[in-house]
Amino acid sequence: MSGAGGLSGPDSRVETISRLAQWRIDTFGPCSYRRSDAFKLGIWNWYLSVEKSRSIYVRLFPEPGRVAKERPPLARFVLRATWAGPPRRSCVSPVHEQLLRSSDDFVWQADVMSQGRFTIDVEFFDLRVATNNATESSSSIWPNECTAVQNVASKSTLGCLSRLLTESIHVDVTINTTDGVLKAHKAILAACSPVFESMFLHDLKEKESSTINIDDMCLESCSALLGFIYGTIKQDQFWKHRLLLLAAANKYNISDIKDCCEESLLEDINSSNVLERLHVAWLYQLEKLKKGCLAYLFVFGKIYDVRDEINSFFHHADRELMLEMFQEVLTVWKPI
Known part of the structure; x- marks a missing residue:
């Protein structure tokens, strides 16, 4: 040399x-x-x-x-x-x-x-x-x-909560999913989510029947949601269901789950998933994930790797998102 x-x-x-x-x-x-x-x-x-x-x-x-x-x-x-x-x-x-x-x-x-x-x-x-x-x-x-899940879900103080779920100790609410039934505790659900708390505070059908219908999650993904709340979730379970967990966290306003999902999705951006991640970031208002996807595409020049998929993406993307993408191009483009 x-x-x-x-x-x-x-x-x-x-x-x-x-x-x-x-x-x-x-x-x-x-x-x-x-x-x-x-x-x-x-x-x-x-x-x-x-x-x-x-x-x-x-x-x-x-x-x-x-x-x-x-x-x-x-x-x-x-x-x-x-x-x-x-x-x-x-x-x-x-x-x-x-x-x-x-x-x-x-x-x-x-x-x-x-x-x-x-x-x-x-x-x-x-x-x-x-x-x-x-x-x-x-x-x-x-x-x-990926310590965010472990830091939240692995603390020793969650041992008792884990037992409450896994052994169905004094359960008092039934959750109906698309393909099965789960049992949980009103107090724990209310403590982690203001949406669940509102269901049990006011005279809504969930309070009267002690039943929650979650008709956009299957039994397995809803088990992952409860696993996160109670501290029993495993790493592979989280990775498998993180997109559904993100949707549930947004729906029920559970910020810890939403933040953890965003960090995880930001960690493994690649050319095969960047457009999906960008759509998810826009849908759930995840600024860090959106900026990461835009940087991957334009600052790092990976837009050339997804040109076959980009036309379909533009047909379905929100106009404001396309405007942000165009502004990103103007920001990073430099004449050769």
């Missing part, structure tokens, strides 16, 4: 969102080698480096140190090199699964190269802590990062 100024430069910053890292390089200048600034994803600090000869050679590696040595990352990821053009050109790597300890462990050769400004994307599908270099014994770091 050669060239003066081979380390950091004025455009060495790597931007990150969700599981995507993006490095924009305006020019190599007189050098043939560039290294990015450090960026944080998972529990590691990372670097990207690019070497220019007849092709572009991209390296991804963790920052040397105790964390990388004692808990080396086993990463599953894909890289993309995109030249602004005109014409716009891209080169996408295969999906790699690689144990990464140093800059010697991985290098990707881009098949095409153009002149001028270009972008390197790294999208992580999974990050695992390798144990004894064995893939099968590694553990993913991301499920452990």
Whole structure:
């Protein structure tokens, strides 16, 4: 690797969102080698480096140190090199699964190269802590990062509430779902939701009959809702039902569930779900999720990955949402 100024430069910053890292390089200048600034994803600090000869050679590696040595990352990821053009050109790597300890462990050769400004994307599908270099014994770091559910639902003080639900101790309200019946407690439901509280305070049919009809949730998803309220929900149960939990949280004004769902949906945005997430964010007025989706599409340039789906999206999207998307384009667009 050669060239003066081979380390950091004025455009060495790597931007990150969700599981995507993006490095924009305006020019190599007189050098043939560039290294990015450090960026944080998972529990590691990372670097990207690019070497220019007849092709572009991209390296991804963790920052040397105790964390990388004692808990080396086993990463599953894909890289993309995109030249602004005109014409716009891209080169996408295969999906790699690689144990990464140093800059010697991985290098990707881009098949095409153009002149001028270009972008390197790294999208992580999974990050695992390798144990004894064995893939099968590694553990993913991301499920452990979704602590919002665990912090709310795993406290020891919820043990008694869990027993009330699982053992049906002194239940006093029946919940009818689309395909089954559940039992719960008026006081607990009222304490977590002002909507439920209103049902039992005023002379409504729910107070008189001690019955709530939830006709937009099945038994399984409603069990997940009660599981969150009582502290019995499991991580995989939350992930499976989080969109329905978000709808219920919005309907019954349960802010803790709504906030937790928004954080979770923001965590794993990708090209296959970003338009759905954007619609959900608009529907339930989730500003953080909406800004994350718009940034993913326009700031990080992933709008090109969903151009086949965007026409259908525009046919059903709210006009105010389309206006916000257009304003985002005007904000981030810069003449080449």
